[in-house]
Ligand SMILES: [Zn+2]
């Protein structure tokens with residue numbers, strides 16, 4: 634009985650290993666790597682931080698597991714490394730995954746000579762020209778950074794207003810006492826919250842386009858003002874009308890929520906006082922710009938149910954869809970985003 638089971642083990646090893654001898658197979662081998670059929674999970678631009686997976690097909694895998702590789706530096710365009718991720722070969726065809734990361738130093742082709750399982754070839758990653766951030770985004774002066782990866786504009790900010798507010802702690806140089814009349818002629822009534830800093834990251838489309846279906850705007854940040862302060866929609870918590878909150882708008886027509894996140898629902902008058910009532914005041918998450926209530930010397934007209942329209946603006950001489958602030962509800966956005974919204978984290 635013992636002899637029989639030993640015999641079976643030998644036979645099964647021989648069957649599954651496809652090996653010419655009886656030794657236990659432990660080295661991953663392939664018959665070919667097709668570097669020319671590589672695919673990348675993202676495209677690369679000169680001078681822009683890159684992180685993506687290169688998927689390289691192989692043939693003739695022997696079913697053996699393999700560990701992660703050491704990093705391989707790029708030649709040609711330098712500044713990148715490729716690192717094989719651990720895996721298990723299929724028996725036959727499959728894919729090897731390499732993580733490519735770093736910052737490509739120039740435009741051109743980054744090459745990685747990879748060796749695996751007895752084969753080697755060269756992966757070629759095209760690196761396109763550096764993506765230039767359009768000048769209009771430099772108007773977001775209150776952001777700690779504004780960058781682009783060619784698909785998104787990434788705006789980071791603390792959300793702290795650059796103007797005085799009764800909601801700053803009294804020890805803050807930007808604290809200013811406030812009483813009297815606020816937005817809509819209402820008598821100001823302070824809410825119990827104090828302004829706090831956040832780490833906002835807004836990702837908005839670099840090339841905004843109209844959406845087929847117009848998603849409703851979220852509660853919380855739905856856009857960012859040029860001073861880095863989040864823009865909120867026309868609703869209070871739970872989707873209730875904003876009327877109860879309006880009395881707590883400070884002298885800049887903003888206020889903090891419970892965690893101290895300062896925001897505007899309506900025209901930020903401290904900004905329009907400096908920039909002008911027809912100025913670019915921010916962007917919603919769908920990448921479309923937000924303007925003050927005025928246009929060509931009078932109140933903007935012809936706004937649709939999303940509270941915007943398409944026309945030439947000072948920043949977009951070819952014309953663009955844009956939102957306007959208004960004194961009456963919905964103040965900034967109506968039935969939802971005109972385009973497809975990006976994301977915000979904080
Ligand atoms: Zn609010």
Ligand SMILES: [Zn+2]
Nearest residue numbers: 928933944955
């Ligand atoms: Zn307009």
